[in-house]
Each structure stands twice: as C-alpha cells, then as structure tokens.
Amino acid sequence: MTAKRSQTDLVERQFGAQAAAYVASPVHASGPDLDWLAAVVAPLAPRVALDLGAGGGHVSYALAPHAGRVIACDLSPRMLAAVAETAAARGLANVETRACDVAALPFADAAADFAASRYSAHHWGDLPGALRECRRVLAPGATAVIMDAVSPGRPLPDSWLQALELLRDPSHVRDYGCDEWAALLEGAGFALRRVERFRLRLDFASWIARIGTPPVQAEAILALQRQAPAEVAAHFDFAADGSFTLDTACFEAVAA
Numbered sequence: 001m002t003a004k005r006s007q008t009d010l011v012e013r014q015f016g017a018q019a020a021a022y023v024a025s026p027v028h029a030s031g032p033d034l035d036w037l038a039a040v041v042a043p044l045a046p047r048v049a050l051d052l053g054a055g056g057g058h059v060s061y062a063l064a065p066h067a068g069r070v071i072a073c074d075l076s077p078r079m080l081a082a083v084a085e086t087a088a089a090r091g092l093a094n095v096e097t098r099a100c101d102v103a104a105l106p107f108a109d110a111a112a113d114f115a116a117s118r119y120s121a122h123h124w125g126d127l128p129g130a131l132r133e134c135r136r137v138l139a140p141g142a143t144a145v146i147m148d149a150v151s152p153g154r155p156l157p158d159s160w161l162q163a164l165e166l167l168r169d170p171s172h173v174r175d176y177g178c179d180e181w182a183a184l185l186e187g188a189g190f191a192l193r194r195v196e197r198f199r200l201r202l203d204f205a206s207w208i209a210r211i212g213t214p215p216v217q218a219e220a221i222l223a224l225q226r227q228a229p230a231e232v233a234a235h236f237d238f239a240a241d242g243s244f245t246l247d248t249a250c251f252e253a254v255a256a
C-alpha cells in the first residue's frame with residue numbers, strides 16, 4: 001500500500017504537471033458559459049474580482065477587461081505560474097495570482113466585490129466551507145458566479161457520472177446536482193438569483209490526456225460505458241470512442 005495523500009496533495013499532483021494543457025484546452029479556453037460570465041460581470045465593473053480555482057486562467061482573462069483587479073487563486077503554484085505568463089503575454093496587467101486553498105482565502109472580510117469559479121468546485125474537499133469563505137471575503141450585495149459540471153440529479157445517471165469522473169481523476173469529489181447547489185449556496189449566505197444550464201461535448205482522448213489518466217483507468221471507463229444501461233447511455237450520449245456529453249450549470253448568487 002502506498003502512503004496516503006491528502007485531497008490537497010492529490011489536486012496539486014493531478015493539476016500541477018498539466019498547467020500548459022489547461023491553458024491550451026479548447027474546452028476551457030472558450031464556451032458559451034464564458035460569454036455568459038462576461039455579460040454578467042460587464043455592467044457590475046467590480047473593483048476586485050476573485051477567480052477561485054483558476055486553473056489555466058480562462059475566467060481571469062474573461063473578467064480582466066471589466067474589473068479593476070483580478071486575483072487568480074489556485075492551490076497549484078505551477079498553474080498560477082502559467083496564468084501569470086499568459087496574462088502578461090495578453091497584456092492583462094490587472095491579473096494577479098495568489099496560491100491558496102479556497103477553504104482558507106487569504107483576504108480580509110468584504111475585500112472583494114465579485115467572485116467567479118469554473119470547473120473547480122467538484123474538486124473541493126470542503127465545499128460548504130469554501131462557499132462560506134467566498135461569502136466572507138465578498139462585500140454584502142456582491143455577486144458570485146459558480147460554474148461547474150452538474151449531476152443529472154437522478155440516482156442512476158448520477159452514480160455513473162461520479163464513477164467515470166473518479167476513474168479519470170482521483171482528485172474528483174462530486175459533481176453536485178442543481179438542487180444541491182441551491183441548498184449549498186443558501187446555506188453559505190448567498191441568495192441564488194439565476195441558474196443557466198449548458199451541455200458540453202467532451203472528446204474522450206483529450207479529456208483523459210489533459211489530466212494524465214493512466215491507461216488502465218481509461219480502459220475501465222470505456223469498459224463501463226459499454227455496459228451502461230440504455231437510459232445512462234442516452235443521457236450522456238456515449239460514442240464508441242468514449243466521447244460523451246456532460247451537463248454544466250452557472251449559478252449567479254448574491255452575497256446576502
């Protein structure tokens with residue numbers, strides 16, 4: 001048996017080595033959800049905007065034209081080095097980086113007036129705690145936009161989704177359902193204002209390459225997909241090469 005790692009160690013191991021892949025990833029670099037985010041933030045023109053779990057920095061780059069300062073926060077110093085380099089190359093002088101865990105944000109109460117997070121919360125070991133931290137560092141009335149893969153909500157496809165995600169990436173915690181998200185946000189002191197849902201087609205080869213899934217686990221994902229009941233196969237639209245379609249959602253919430 002190998003030594004046990006913490007959830008934080010697992011995340012850094014999974015993502016640190018893949019920084020360049022996440023900057024370049026077309027799934028992350030564009031999408032209707034980023035356009036939706038830009039439309040939300042533009043009229044708000046925040047003074048200080050946080051990008052929680054910044055990864056390759058695509059939320060930070062989308063926020064930068066509309067905010068005074070953008071602070072890209074991530075556990076992985078290697079991800080943040082890639083964000084700093086990319087922001088400089090794009091001339092985005094208002095993007096800063098801060099290595100931290102979202103469950104312990106290094107900011108004073110009410111220090112920021114906007115926060116966003118995309119495709120990161122399903123890795124957070126303590127999601128309720130992280131959302132409370134997000135609420136603490138936001139001024140009352142500030143907007144938070146959380147975007148992530150979501151569970152279809154029904155137990156059967158939910159179990160299949162979490163199994164595929166965990167085989168791909170052992171730092172996966174959970175793709176929460178929209179009802180769970182609503183309760184989590186309200187429990188952390190946010191009023192949910194709007195939910196926008198999307199469907200995202202994932203190319204299997206690049207999905208596993210991006211996170212470095214070992215071949216034995218990639219084979220297990222394909223083997224599972226081949227055994228999926230009709231309802232599950234139809235929901236995720238599994239292709240012979242393993243590509244499939246994921247549900248995603250953007251939650252716009254206001255710090256109460």
Ligand SMILES: C[S@@+](CC[C@H](N)C(=O)[O-])C[C@H]1O[C@@H](n2cnc3c(N)ncnc32)[C@H](O)[C@@H]1O
Nearest residue numbers: 015028053054055058074075101102118120123
């Ligand atoms: C898929 S990437 C994020 C993609 C990015 N937000 C985008 O829109 O392109 C997930 C990121 O979440 C970060 N992360 C996971 N758990 C975290 C935590 N507890 N605190 C801070 N960052 C975390 C990982 O290090 C990784 O860089």
